[in-house]
Amino acid sequence: MTENYESSEEKKSSLTPLIIAGGLAILFFGLVVYIPLAIGGAVVLAIGVFILFRDSVEGKFADLKESVEEKWPLEFLSKRKLGVWIFLLSEILIFGSLIIAYTFVRFSSISWPVATQVHNVTLGMINTIVLLTSSLAIIFAFVSIRMGNIKGLKIGLFSTFGLGVAFLVIKLGIEWPAYYRNGFTISSGLPGSTYFVLTGLHACHVAGGLVAVGYLIVRTYQGGFTKTNHSAVENIGLYWHFVDIVWMFLFPLFYLI
Amino acid sequence: MHGMKFYVGIWAGLVAATVIEVVTRSIPGTFAVISVIILLISSGKAVTIAMYFQHLRYENKSLALLPIAAVLGVIILAVAAWMSMAM
Amino acid sequence: MAIAGMFGEMMRTQLAVPMNNFLLANTYEQTVTLHGLLMILWVLTPLGAGIANYIVPLQIGAKDLAFPRMNATSYWTYLFSGIMLISTVFLPGGGPNTGWTLYAPLNTIQFTPQPGMTLAVLAILLLALSITMSSINFLTTIARNRAKGVTWRRIPLFTWSIVFTMALALFAFPPLAAGLLLLSSDRFLGTVFFSSTQGGGILWDELFWFFGHPEVYIVVFPALGVIAEVFQTFAKKPIFSKNVFIVEFAAVAFLSMGVWMHHMYTTGVNYSVLQTFSFTTLAISVPFEGLVLALVLTLYKGKITLNTAMLYCLAAIFTVTLGGITGVLQAFPVLDYAFNGTYWIVGHFHYVMAGTTLFGLLAGLYYWWPKITKRKPNETFGVLIFVVAFISFNILYFPYFFLLGMPRRIFTYTLASGFASLNLTATIGAYIFGPAAALAVLNLVLSLRKPALPNANPWSAQELEWTQNYRGSTATQTANSTENVVNAAADDPPKETLEDRWYWCREGNCKTAEKPVDYSGKNDSQMPLRRKSID
Numbered sequence: 001m002t003e004n005y006e007s008s009e010e011k012k013s014s015l016t017p018l019i020i021a022g023g024l025a026i027l028f029f030g031l032v033v034y035i036p037l038a039i040g041g042a043v044v045l046a047i048g049v050f051i052l053f054r055d056s057v058e059g060k061f062a063d064l065k066e067s068v069e070e071k072w073p074l075e076f077l078s079k080r081k082l083g084v085w086i087f088l089l090s091e092i093l094i095f096g097s098l099i100i101a102y103t104f105v106r107f108s109s110i111s112w113p114v115a116t117q118v119h120n121v122t123l124g125m126i127n128t129i130v131l132l133t134s135s136l137a138i139i140f141a142f143v144s145i146r147m148g149n150i151k152g153l154k155i156g157l158f159s160t161f162g163l164g165v166a167f168l169v170i171k172l173g174i175e176w177p178a179y180y181r182n183g184f185t186i187s188s189g190l191p192g193s194t195y196f197v198l199t200g201l202h203a204c205h206v207a208g209g210l211v212a213v214g215y216l217i218v219r220t221y222q223g224g225f226t227k228t229n230h231s232a233v234e235n236i237g238l239y240w241h242f243v244d245i246v247w248m249f250l251f252p253l254f255y256l257i
Numbered sequence: 258m259h260g261m262k263f264y265v266g267i268w269a270g271l272v273a274a275t276v277i278e279v280v281t282r283s284i285p286g287t288f289a290v291i292s293v294i295i296l297l298i299s300s301g302k303a304v305t306i307a308m309y310f311q312h313l314r315y316e317n318k319s320l321a322l323l324p325i326a327a328v329l330g331v332i333i334l335a336v337a338a339w340m341s342m343a344m
Numbered sequence: 345m346a347i348a349g350m351f352g353e354m355m356r357t358q359l360a361v362p363m364n365n366f367l368l369a370n371t372y373e374q375t376v377t378l379h380g381l382l383m384i385l386w387v388l389t390p391l392g393a394g395i396a397n398y399i400v401p402l403q404i405g406a407k408d409l410a411f412p413r414m415n416a417t418s419y420w421t422y423l424f425s426g427i428m429l430i431s432t433v434f435l436p437g438g439g440p441n442t443g444w445t446l447y448a449p450l451n452t453i454q455f456t457p458q459p460g461m462t463l464a465v466l467a468i469l470l471l472a473l474s475i476t477m478s479s480i481n482f483l484t485t486i487a488r489n490r491a492k493g494v495t496w497r498r499i500p501l502f503t504w505s506i507v508f509t510m511a512l513a514l515f516a517f518p519p520l521a522a523g524l525l526l527l528s529s530d531r532f533l534g535t536v537f538f539s540s541t542q543g544g545g546i547l548w549d550e551l552f553w554f555f556g557h558p559e560v561y562i563v564v565f566p567a568l569g570v571i572a573e574v575f576q577t578f579a580k581k582p583i584f585s586k587n588v589f590i591v592e593f594a595a596v597a598f599l600s601m602g603v604w605m606h607h608m609y610t611t612g613v614n615y616s617v618l619q620t621f622s623f624t625t626l627a628i629s630v631p632f633e634g635l636v637l638a639l640v641l642t643l644y645k646g647k648i649t650l651n652t653a654m655l656y657c658l659a660a661i662f663t664v665t666l667g668g669i670t671g672v673l674q675a676f677p678v679l680d681y682a683f684n685g686t687y688w689i690v691g692h693f694h695y696v697m698a699g700t701t702l703f704g705l706l707a708g709l710y711y712w713w714p715k716i717t718k719r720k721p722n723e724t725f726g727v728l729i730f731v732v733a734f735i736s737f738n739i740l741y742f743p744y745f746f747l748l749g750m751p752r753r754i755f756t757y758t759l760a761s762g763f764a765s766l767n768l769t770a771t772i773g774a775y776i777f778g779p780a781a782a783l784a785v786l787n788l789v790l791s792l793r794k795p796a797l798p799n800a801n802p803w804s805a806q807e808l809e810w811t812q813n814y815r816g817s818t819a820t821q822t823a824n825s826t827e828n829v830v831n832a833a834a835d836d837p838p839k840e841t842l843e844d845r846w847y848w849c850r851e852g853n854c855k856t857a858e859k860p861v862d863y864s865g866k867n868d869s870q871m872p873l874r875r876k877s878i879d
Contacts, residue, residue: 014413021420024473028466029428031532032459033435052413077317079410079488085320086480086514089327093518096331097551101526104338104547105537121279128275135310136268143261187534194537197529241310245303251275252299256282257292330515333602338550340620341605341613 014055019048053215056232084235088242091205095246098201099253102194113191115257118184123175124255127167128247134163135244138213138237148227150220157217157233160240164210171203195254202250205243212236267309274302372755373441374433380444381464384563385471386426388697389513391705392566393478396506399712400482403500405491410484418477425470432460432467440464443753445556446527448538448548453531462531465524472521479510479517501576501583502708504590505569508597509562515601516558523551549608557604561597563697564664567704568593571639571657574711577803578654579646584638592638595631603628609677610684618677625675629668636664649803652726656707659734663699667692670745685752691744699737706784711803713788718796725787733780740773 023045030038106112141156176196179185186196216236219225225233278298281291308314313321397415401408409415432439437458442450446465450456486499486507499507526537527548538544576583583589605613605621639661648654670692674680683689714720743766750763757763 014416017413017416018420021417021424024421024470025424025428028470029431029463032463032466077320077488079484082320082488083411083480083484085323086483087476089323090476090480090514090518092324092327093330093515094522096328097334097519097522097554098525100331100335100338101522101537101547101551103335104342104550105540105544107339108342116282121282125275125279129272132268132271132275135306136264139264139310140261143259143264186529187536190536190540193529193535197526197533197535197537201525238311241306244310245306248299248302248306249296252278252295256278256295257288327515330601334519334550334554337602337605337617337620341546341550341608341617 016048016052016055019051020045023048049211053218056215056219078231080231080235081238084238088238091242091246095201098198099249102198102253105190105194109190115255118179118191119195119255120175120178121255123170124251127170128251130163130167130170131244131247134160134167135241137163138233138240141216142230142233142237145225145230145233146227150225153220153225153230153233154217157213157220161210161213161217164206164213168203168206168210171199199250199254202243202246205246209236209240209243212239264309267305271302271305274298370438370441373443373753374439376753377440377443377446377464378429378433381429381440381468382426384444384559384697385468386422386429388563388701388705389475389559390422392506392509392563392701393475393482395570395705395708395712396482396502396509396566398716400486400503400506401489402715403503404486404489404494406485406489409481410489411481414477414481418474418481421470421474421477425467425474428467428470429464432463435460435463445552446548447552448527448545451527451548452539454539462528465527465531469521469524469528472517472524475513475517476521479514482506482510483514497587501572501586501589502566502569504593505565505572508593509565512558512562512565512597512600516555516562519551520555520559523548523555526551546608546611546613549611553604553607554601556607558600560693560697561600564701564704565593565597567660567701567708568635568639568664570704570708570711571660572642574653574657574707575639575642575646577711578649578651579643581642581646584641584644589635589638592631592634596628596635599624599628599631606675606680609680622675622677626672629672629675632668636661636668651710651723652721652730653707653711655727655730655734656703656710659730659737660700660703660707663695663703663737667695667699670695682748687744687747687750687752690752691741691747694741694744698741702781703734706781709785709788713791714797714802717792719791719794720797720802721788721791726784729780729783729787733777733784736773736776736780738773740770740777743767743770743773 023041023043025041027038027041027045030036030041137156137159139156141153141160144150144152144156184195185192186200187193213236216233219232278295281295281298284291307324313324397409400406429439435458437460439458439460440446440456442456442461451461451465486503490499526535529535530537530539536544538548572583572589603621603625605617606625609618609621670688674683674689674692710721710726747763747766750757750761757767
């Protein structure tokens with residue numbers, strides 16, 4: 001007696017792993033050896049991610065029907081959600097290590113500039129509120145689709161996206177050029193190094209989150225979400241809230257203390 | 258389980274906490290004390306987001322244990338690194 | 345693995361005679377670095393993960409890992425990152441030549457300007473990504489994809505060892521990635537993390553060794569799991585107290601995250617650090633010794649069959665004991681001041697990594713070969729090669745413990761130092777051990793020419809994986825009546841989260857309160873899952 005697994009659906013294998021891995025490798029290789037190759041790698045990576053998203057939107061490679069199985073102590077928890085949480089654990093550790101590195105170099109230093117003099121606290125505070133509101137927006141999207149309200153879902157997702165873009169624009173478009181003009185750059189010493197690397201990595205995570213939210217928007221328009229089938233919104237929301245939590249620590253550590 | 262009103266309330270609390278943090282910067286006090294207060298407020302904000310926005314309060318306790326374990330790992334690294342700094 | 349092994353051979357050739365000029369200094373250093381990086385990160389860790397990839401789903405009754413496409417992605421990323429690392433030797437200036445630990449500030453552009461170093465850093469970063477994906481995959485699978493009846497207590501010991509391996513990998517690799525990110529930004533963007541005089545070197549040490557120590561446990565845990573399985577099958581006895589075994593495993597895993605500064609005793613850190621970490625390092629030897637003791641006690645009064653897999657496991661117990669004892673000696677900062685940076689350390693870690701892990705994983709291959717390929721490897725050759733390999737292994741590495749005065753990573757030495765005869769002995773051992781290891785694998789591959797066995801379980805093993813077909817039907821899964829399927833038809837809302845249930849009940853669907861079935865396994869027997877007949 002064979003499971004649904006042996007049906008013709010499951011015999012297909014996906015090319016996205018190979019494309020994504022290849023794109024990443026070419027990107028990294030190119031960064032060191034030959035920059036145009038890096039751009040080529042980034043393109044391949046983007047194609048791989050695009051195909052991945054398209055597969056998800058079309059519902060291919062959907063989960064196998066899970067038979068009765070052992071779940072203790074994690075009943076009532078979907079596999080994808082658990083996967084996202086475990087991924088977030090690794091992210092907690094990577095940002096945690098970087099923050100520890102920052103405190104380590106800072107407290108080993110003889111002198112460190114006063115935070116409020118070097119950083120623009122007002123813009124930082126505005127950015128914090130922008131990010132908090134974007135978290136609220138994605139909650140709004142989630143609560144809407146749970147009631148079956150597609151319009152609310154769209155409003156929520158678009159707001160999240162817009163606020164995320166606003167965050168990046170304020171940071172990259174207004175704050176950072178001002179710092180560079182004042183001579184506070186990434187290579188101007190340890191304060192600059194730590195600030196730009198940490199907030200830069202955070203900004204990359206925001207950008208990645210925006211790509212994911214974009215995927216949600218596209219999938220909404222293709223009719224992918226219903227009152228009962230919307231776990232992707234929740235899971236990407238979990239990631240988005242995590243990015244927000246990291247900023248909750250980065251803002252005081254750099255702008256206030 | 259919760260409507261938007263509840264979440265907007267949480268959001269308002271978080272924004273208020275942010276403002277309080279910024280204001281705390283200018284109160285008189287030693288650098289160490291102010292830093293600790295500000296970091297406590299931020300930790301509170303982070304935990305609030307985790308519990309309510311990420312829904313940890315209503316999930317399995319075992320799931321909530323996972324991020325706690327990760328934070329514990331970070332704390333171990335932090336404590337040891339700071340210990341080794343005090344040469 | 346072949347390439348890394350070849351690097352090892354090259355190193356031993358260089359060190360065979362004093363004042364040798366087979367390899368130039370820079371080349372030797374690159375060889376040292378690449379041998380270390382490749383062996384630890386690209387051979388031993390993935391070998392365990394690869395065996396796990398096949399065996400773990402079978403052992404828990406799952407059809408595949410939780411996220412199959414991510415599984416494939418992590419494999420390809422691993423492969424490409426390995427190719428990237430090896431390609432660094434062909435770049436101008438050569439590859440990384442700092443030793444596998446890539447200490448700061450040696451790793452900055454100022455002291456190691458070649459692009460090969462930067463590429464190596466990115467390759468390791470890519471590998472960290474690959475392993476993180478794997479760990480997410482395995483942990484979710486084991487937490488969620490178990491078949492009915494496979495409670496946590498009933499999970500076989502190899503899978504348990506993978507649980508701890510992957511949990512440690514999840515926690516250990518991000519700090520490495522963080523350090524590599526900082527190093528990359530130093531090399532690409534001109535930041536000054538590791539070149540600044542304010543703690544740059546120690547910063548790298550902290551991040552690297554917070555990864556590095558759990559990493560060596562990640563390397564050795566799967567081998568310990570294999571030994572547990574092999575001992576149970578070939579002594580025809582269940583493990584001596586499975587619960588205690590698992591608890592000890594957990595203790596070792598947990599403590600391994602708190603011992604890393606014993607790699608930094610000689611960096612001039614303060615006294616309280618030395619005290620704390622020597623205490624934790626000694627503490628970790630207690631549950632670890634408990635594990636080895638439990639394994640040995642499993643053999644006591646068992647009906648022992650001595651075939652190739654069993655012999656490799658016995659050898660692994662020998663090496664882990666010897667390596668472990670030398671490790672305990674190194675836990676004392678006073679002694680470590682003498683040992684650190686010398687060949688004593690090299691001997692210690694080759695005994696546990698090359699010895700225990702390699703022998704353990706080879707045993708795993710020999711043990712599960714009939715399951716994977718339905719063919720039994722040739723026992724006579726297997727035993728013969730084992731004897732040669734084991735003896736040559738000891739000829740190769742035991743002299744290292746006597747080379748206490750010889751520093752690590754030097755590319756040659758003078759005749760006057762007195763190291764010559766021991767080095768020559770080691771090199772002779774290496775020339776025999778390398779081919780022996782290769783032959784051991786060749787023996788497995790050659791068995792594919794034989795016809796398939798009718799009985800895919802020649803050892804009469806009792807564990808779950810022997811009754812399953814990969815990706816197919818199993819003997820343990822009950823008939824899937826539709827009311828048991830969790831994700832029912834689209835109209836019926838999935839009761840996946842507590843909130844879903846809340847909404848569902850609010851709409852008037854739950855007439856009676858549903859109590860979840862008790863799968864906690866509190867009343868289970870501790871025996872591994874057995875088939876009906878016992879031979």
